[in-house]
Structures are given as C-alpha cells and as structure tokens.
Amino acid sequence: MSSADIYREIILDYYRNPRNYGKIENPDISKHDSNPLCGDELEMHINIKDNKVSDVKFSGKGCAISQASASMLTELIMGKDFDYVKKLTKEDILENLGLPDLGPARIKCALLSLKVLKYGIYSYLSEKLNDTASADKIKEEASGLF
C-alpha cells in the first residue's frame, strides 16, 4: 500500500483525536504491552457487564497506525458481546482500519492493539473466570499475531 492510501484523512483524524482515550478505575480487564523494536506502548482497560463490553479505554504513544488502530478497535468492541470480542481476528482489525494490504514492516503497528486485547482477555479468562481452556486458546492466538 502506498502511504497516500495509508495516511487517509480518517487515520489522521483518529491519530490526532483518538476516541475512547484514557483509563478506567479498577477495570475488569487491564493490559499493557510495548513493541521493543520501536518503543511504542499501549494500554487497554475494559469493563464487562452482563457478558458485554460496558466500557473500554486505551492509552499509549506510538505511530498513527498503532494509535488509530487502537482507537478504532475500542469503538468496534464497545457494547458488543464478549463472545464476539473474543473471536476478533487480524483480518477484522485490518478491514476495520481500511488497511487490508499493509506490508510486513508496519503490520505490527496495526495489530498491537489486538494483541493487547487478546492478552487482556487471556488474563481475565484465566484469573477471574477460571476458564483455562478458552484462556489458553486466546493466548495462542495472541502470540501468533506477530
């Protein structure tokens, strides 16, 4: 993809005016991760109520792709069934971003938010719901992202 395709108005808008940016006090799910290669950081906080995402916030610093991706992901999962959120794939995220053909050098930027989300769900499933089978599955998906 050329950079003119990547850095469209909408990506820049989410980069400069991120939706759902911030933190939640005592969230059900809290996860922080960074990319050691570039130093980008991302933290996600989620509350689950009646098996739905009742609130979600993210914070961090990084490039336009990673920040827009995280912000759009929070919008995508807000109010959704937890089962839907658990099943989100790499393709869902890239499609949601409008960057289906992102090259190998930058795909990690786009997928960092999904990785943080999946590791967050893993901790939630294993520590709070004691569902080790589902937890292990999602952990494997997370580590397989990049």
Added chain:
Amino acid sequence: MQASTLNIENIRKDFPILQRKVHTGKPLVYFDNAATSQKPIQVIDAIRDYYLNYNSNIHRAVHQLAEESTAAFELTRDKVAKFINAKNREEVVFVRGTTEAINLIAYSWGRQNVQKDDIIVTTEYEHHSNIVPWQLLAKEKGAKLQYIGVDDKGELILDQLDEYLDTGRVKLVTVSHMSNVLGTISPVEEIIRRCHKKGVKVLLDAAQSVPHMKADVQKLDCDFFVFSAHKMLGPTGVGVLWARREILDSMPPFHGGGDMIREVHKYETTWNDLPFKFEAGTPNIADVIGFSAAIDYLNAIGMDKVREHEVELTKYALDKISAVKGIVLYGTSDMSKRGGVISFNLGDIHPHDLATIIDEDGVAIRSGHHCAQVLMERLEVAATSRASFYIYNTKDEIDVFIRSLNRARELFRI
C-alpha cells in the same frame, strides 16, 4: 552538484548497492550510515578471494594456505594499529563488534577492578551497549552507575563529571566519542584529562567516530578504545578492542578456548600472549581480511577528506532541513562539535510513519529510539528520525530527502 574535493562519482562506482533501485525504480538514497555503512567492491572481493583461494584456519597449521590466511589476518592487525596510531600491534584485539568489546571489558577488567560502592560513570547519550553491560556489572558488584547529563544543545554537562570524580569512588568513565543520535562529538580530551588527574580510567566508545574522523589513541591518551568494522565500509561481525598493553596484561581472559592458551593441563592453564589471550576460538577470519580492504579504502581517501566531506554535507542538510515547516532538530549547530548525523522530528508525524513515507521515495533513514532510550527520556520524545551520511552521499541526495520530507508534511497536512 557535488560536495568537497572528493570524487564522489568515482567513489559511488565502487559501491554496487548504490546502483540498485527500490520501490519500483527509485534510486536508493542511503542515509542510515550510523547503523551500518555500505561496502565497496574491494571489501566484497577480498572476502570472496579468501574463500575462493586460501580459506584456512589461522595460527596453527603449517601448510601454505594457513600461512597465507594467517599473514592476511595479522596484516589487518597491523593496519588497524596504524589506523588508530596504537603503539603496539599486540594492543589490538579482534572481537565481534563494539558491543562485544564493551562486554569484554566489563566482564574482565570490570569484575577485577570494580567493587562494592564504586562508581562507574557513563552519559545520558550512550547507546544501550554502553549502558547495559555496566548495569549488569554494577548489580553484581553492588556498585553504582551514574550519568553525565546532556544539556539542551545536546552537549555533555562536564561539571557533573567533576562531582562524581570528587567522591573518589569512580573506577571508570565510559563515554561515546560521538553520539549515535545527536552526532555530538564528546569533549574527550578534556574528560580524559580530568579523569587521569584522579587516576580514573576512560573507555571511549568510538563506534561512531572512527569511521568518520582521524583517530589517534596515543594522542587521546584514553585507556580503552572500541569500534566496529561494519560502520566503516567493512563487514559485519568484526570489531576492535584497543587498550594499553599494561591494562590488557593485567586483565583475566574473557572466553576460554583454543588460541588463547599457552599450556593446558587437567586443572591448570597458562595464557597465551597478547592479543591472543582475548581471542579464543576460530575468529572471523574472512571478515577481518575484508576489514583490511576497508581500511585501505579509507586510507586512500584520507580521513581528513572524509570528515571534510561530511561536514560540508551536514551543513548543507542542516541549512535545507531547517527551512522545512514543522521541523524540530536535536543536537548542536556547531559543526566543530558534530558529526554527519541529524536527528529530527517533523510536526506530530511519528518517526515510523515518516520513515514509511520517505522510504517510498527511496530514502532510507532510521526511526525509533536508536538504542538510546535514556536519551529519548532526556529529550522527552518517544522516538526521533535520523539521517546519517558517509563518503558516497551527495547534495543531490539531500535534495531528494528534503523533497520527500515536504511530501510527508503535505500528507499529514502540516
């Protein structure tokens, strides 16, 4: 439009990679020289010649091939010694690179000489390779690691060095000769003078300086001096540790194995002479021989000419880049204190986004923390973009780079 008195056109012909195109037909503009330099055909041919014609292990066998490979390997040592004006060839130890050289010093000299509550002093603009080995040593010994700060111009705050030296607990001051991020040339003569007055040893991380300016370890009067071949036209996997002979003599070995021994018995071993005491195992023979050709290449140009060319390019680039709307530059504008490295940010464009955009125009720069996260914290940025120049770069390439920066600026509507 060419810079300085070098015949850049002829130099460029020696670097096959500079002929290649990237991203469907864009000429490569290689501005990531602080990470690694490109290699002239002479270096590539020297390595090829070794493998084709006299590949053989060194120092042991008596056959003709071994004689030839040993001679070529040891000739490189002589060339390195001359290149940095070492007093003795025995003071030149081949290692894998600057990182290994620093780890060797920390492991061998450091463990022998640094005790509990001692202080090791480094600076805020060090590469991680000149921080982490000292953190490991400090932790093991209960010693302290202290930092000389960096001021807003990107220069070291030397008063802080005096404060540390006054404690009487400092064992080593370890400083990069040139910052890989800011390009600042450290006032090393002054640092060494102040340290030696107090009997404190000084290590210079010369990874960024030796490729770009004349080095003279006797004149500098430092105690340790380390650098890598791959940033100075040579191959990867070769580096140099230089230290004064009496220091190397006093140090215990780093790795045990072949070539570093005199006699091995069941429970007792005596060490080989310098420099072999620190060269256990079969070394990187081919690449050391390749390094020989790199030194010849730089000598043929002359290090003063190399520096002159880079000063001219950097001045030109700083002048042009300053005019780009939204640019923030890091480091001093005094070219006498600066090498051919420019770190910058452009508006709110993250360096990775910027590097992606200008890569499309064929311009290879580095973006990120440059293995200097302590400095990033000091500058209060997550990352910077960095352009760094070498002998084959031209003002025309800088023009391409500037046009590309302006395209990025327009894409981000700055």
